[in-house]
Amino acid sequence: MSEYYRGGFLEDTWVYINDDAPVPETGNVIVSLTRWRAGGACFSDLQGQVGVFVEPDDVFHEHTDRLSKLSLVSLSFPKFSDGRGYSQARMLREQLGFEGEIRGRGEILLDQIPLMMRCGIDAFEVCHEPTIAALKSEALPGIMHTYQSPVNDRFGRLRRWRGQIQG
Amino acid sequence: MYRYDEFDQAFVEERCRQFRDQVERRLKGDISEDQFKPLRLQNGLYLQLHAYMLRVAVPYGVLSARQLRKLGEIARRFDRGFGHFTTRQNIQFNWIKLEEAPDILDELARVGMHAIQTSGNCIRNTTTDPFAGVAIDEIEDPRVWAEIIRQWSTIHPEFLFLPRKFKIAITGAAEDRAAIAFHDIGIRIVMGKEGRSEFSIYVGGGQGRTPVVASLIRPFLKKEQLLSYLEAILRVYNLHGRRDNLYKSRIKILVKALGIEEFKRQVDEEWEKLDKPSIDLPIEEYERIAAYFEPVNLQAAPIQNEQVTAREKADPAFAAFKRNNVFAHRVPGHVSVAIALKEPGKIPGDASADQMDAVAELAERFGHDEIRVTYSQNLVLPNIALSDLVAVYDGLVAAGLCSANFELISDIIACPGLDYCNLANARAIPIAQDIAKRFGEQKKAEDIGPLRFNISGCINACGHHHSGNIGILGVDKKGTEHYQITLGGSPGDDASIGSILGPSFPAEDLPEAIETIVAIYLEKRENPKESFLATYRRIGKEPFKDALYNPNALNSGGQSDALEEV
Numbered sequence A: 001m002s003e004y005y006r007g008g009f010l011e012d013t014w015v016y017i018n019d020d021a022p023v024p025e026t027g028n029v030i031v032s033l034t035r036w037r038a039g040g041a042c043f044s045d046l047q048g049q050v051g052v053f054v055e056p057d058d059v060f061h062e063h064t065d066r067l068s069k070l071s072l073v074s075l076s077f078p079k080f081s082d083g084r085g086y087s088q089a090r091m092l093r094e095q096l097g098f099e100g101e102i103r104g105r106g107e108i109l110l111d112q113i114p115l116m117m118r119c120g121i122d123a124f125e126v127c128h129e130p131t132i133a134a135l136k137s138e139a140l141p142g143i144m145h146t147y148q149s150p151v152n153d154r155f156g157r158l159r160r161w162r163g164q165i166q167g
Numbered sequence B: 001m002y003r004y005d006e007f008d009q010a011f012v013e014e015r016c017r018q019f020r021d022q023v024e025r026r027l028k029g030d031i032s033e034d035q036f037k038p039l040r041l042q043n044g045l046y047l048q049l050h051a052y053m054l055r056v057a058v059p060y061g062v063l064s065a066r067q068l069r070k071l072g073e074i075a076r077r078f079d080r081g082f083g084h085f086t087t088r089q090n091i092q093f094n095w096i097k098l099e100e101a102p103d104i105l106d107e108l109a110r111v112g113m114h115a116i117q118t119s120g121n122c123i124r125n126t127t128t129d130p131f132a133g134v135a136i137d138e139i140e141d142p143r144v145w146a147e148i149i150r151q152w153s154t155i156h157p158e159f160l161f162l163p164r165k166f167k168i169a170i171t172g173a174a175e176d177r178a179a180i181a182f183h184d185i186g187i188r189i190v191m192g193k194e195g196r197s198e199f200s201i202y203v204g205g206g207q208g209r210t211p212v213v214a215s216l217i218r219p220f221l222k223k224e225q226l227l228s229y230l231e232a233i234l235r236v237y238n239l240h241g242r243r244d245n246l247y248k249s250r251i252k253i254l255v256k257a258l259g260i261e262e263f264k265r266q267v268d269e270e271w272e273k274l275d276k277p278s279i280d281l282p283i284e285e286y287e288r289i290a291a292y293f294e295p296v297n298l299q300a301a302p303i304q305n306e307q308v309t310a311r312e313k314a315d316p317a318f319a320a321f322k323r324n325n326v327f328a329h330r331v332p333g334h335v336s337v338a339i340a341l342k343e344p345g346k347i348p349g350d351a352s353a354d355q356m357d358a359v360a361e362l363a364e365r366f367g368h369d370e371i372r373v374t375y376s377q378n379l380v381l382p383n384i385a386l387s388d389l390v391a392v393y394d395g396l397v398a399a400g401l402c403s404a405n406f407e408l409i410s411d412i413i414a415c416p417g418l419d420y421c422n423l424a425n426a427r428a429i430p431i432a433q434d435i436a437k438r439f440g441e442q443k444k445a446e447d448i449g450p451l452r453f454n455i456s457g458c459i460n461a462c463g464h465h466h467s468g469n470i471g472i473l474g475v476d477k478k479g480t481e482h483y484q485i486t487l488g489g490s491p492g493d494d495a496s497i498g499s500i501l502g503p504s505f506p507a508e509d510l511p512e513a514i515e516t517i518v519a520i521y522l523e524k525r526e527n528p529k530e531s532f533l534a535t536y537r538r539i540g541k542e543p544f545k546d547a548l549y550n551p552n553a554l555n556s557g558g559q560s561d562a563l564e565e566v
Helices: A033-043 A084-095 A112-118 A129-137 B006-028 B032-042 B065-078 B098-110 B143-153 B223-240 B251-258 B260-273 B285-291 B306-313 B315-324 B353-368 B386-398 B428-436 B442-448 B507-524 B531-537 B542-547 B549-555 B562-563
Strands: A004-005 A010-011 A014-016 A028-032 A052-055 A070-077 A099-105 A123-128 B046-047 B052-054 B084-087 B091-096 B168-171 B185-191 B197-203 B215-221 B326-328 B334-339 B350-352 B371-373 B379-385 B453-456 B470-477 B480-487
Touching: A028 A033, A028 A070, A033 A052, A070 A084, A084 A099, A084 A112, A084 B223, B006 B032, B006 B098, B032 B046, B052 B098, B065 B084, B065 B091, B065 B098, B065 B353, B084 B353, B091 B098, B143 B168, B143 B223, B143 B285, B185 B223, B197 B223, B215 B223, B215 B260, B223 B251, B223 B260, B251 B260, B306 B315, B306 B386, B315 B334, B315 B386, B315 B442, B334 B350, B334 B386, B350 B353, B353 B379, B353 B386, B371 B507, B379 B386, B379 B480, B428 B453, B428 B507, B442 B507, B470 B507, B480 B507, B507 B531, B507 B542, B531 B542, B542 B549
Parallel strands: A014 A028, A028 A052, A052 A070, A070 A099, A099 A123, B168 B185, B453 B470
Antiparallel strands: A004 A010, A004 A123, B046 B052, B052 B091, B084 B091, B084 B350, B185 B197, B197 B215, B326 B334, B334 B379, B371 B379, B470 B480
């Protein structure tokens, strides 16, 4: 079973299911947003949880009430320079009130993790070896002082602008 | 001006430590050049033709004497004794060693400076009017909001990996001296309906391969809603701007593709959903920042000064300097002094470490400790008592900074070109030097009058040739450097994009061609007060085109149209 990072490295109980593969009867599955939207009843037999895999060009305009109640959304970062997932994470947290796990997946580098956390992403599937090594050996290289109101307050000490975050 | 408090200082020191660690990881090989690139770029470090270049942020172009001295010290210790001021009101150092870059950032942090977001696909330095706070035509000082935007955009976690770079400019004066129409977002302080100042917001302007004049997206925006509105624009751009083609990824392309109405609808829809109170600035924070920009306490004084008048009579060079480089100030008996970094024959925008020290000293002694960097790659001492003008001038003469050509034809904006930049097709600096020398004679230059002259070494247009009254673009023509001429661009209130005149010229023929264009202007202008731009707009490009490409037609009595058809 693979590992992912959420404060420390944890065993991953979630499995990605391709659109053309059948949904298993047990276990936690992550399916594409398209399949989940279309799926409805076909997940009703599942003995486990459903998470959704969101592509950078997916838009959250349908079923937002149901979406916001899922326990996991996985956001894709096909390249480290593709920043769309940062906006999607904030929209999930701030506009849909999503409280489950938001995962970042793809080309994610060490220095980006603190930024992603500030946008509300709280778990990371990291494949870059030096990043994995750094995460295992040392603290995150983030900046504690932030000029913006963080979505997720556990990383930044808030600028006096809004001042409710403790370090 | 704004001063770092403990928070800002702690922030920038953290950033320095982070960057030092990133450089170490790069030097160890933990991260590849590809992965290091976005990290170094967000700290202003470029890899150029011969060395690393470090671009240091000068927020909205405002410097204290201490900061300018530090830049001089960096030029001496880490570069070859020079710095180069840019159109983004920043400064860049062209001969930097990667392993020394963290030390430079530490030095900068000691005077409340950094290089954060001076490059990379993120929000860059916000620029403004170099006469902000002192101009007589000002509605409100834009620096307060430029500083607010600086803080809001600094390591904004959502907007560090945008499709492409993002530039914001703000002006608070009647005359736009910040080229807001050529920015991704342009902000203008205007008088609102209820006698309160508000913002007009423009979006989608830019230069580069596809020059576009920005569109008005919101004529009136309440000032306290600025940050959430900017955030809505940035989010729509971040999600929907093109990422498949580097040259189509600026916001101007998205705005054009959607049309301003649809773009505005999407922005409004997003803005509606934003949690505005968590984004917009609380009033107390606005007041805290605004307090730093309280006007310098100057006593009104007589608008005539005997010493100045006597010197004007006795010294034609001083008189020329006063005519061209000295500007009215909101407080009578005071002036703003423009320092043209455009001594004919020198590199436009360059200043030596000694010159930086000299300007810093003048600012300390006479200028209330403030210096501005201008969009046109010059410096300004905004607060000078008229009674000190002679002393300031003499100080500038001693430093070799007394060129009386501010905004004249030899005050050329130029990119570094092929001498430094690995994107360039052609050199820009020698062309600028040559043109400036040709028009270096004071009487001739003043007779020609205000003329914006811009040179870009390639289509990326860093020398803003599209907005030059005369613009020069370096192109590669079968392996040789050629130059295309555009006429009629303007960066100001009447913003326009220059129009290409015709086939390009080799470097050796270019100065002659410029002489011809200027000669046509002098011949055709209705009176000496009609500027080059006004004349061009009245008569169009044909007379210039004929003179350059069809000289015989011109000589035979204006039958150019007939001949052209042959």
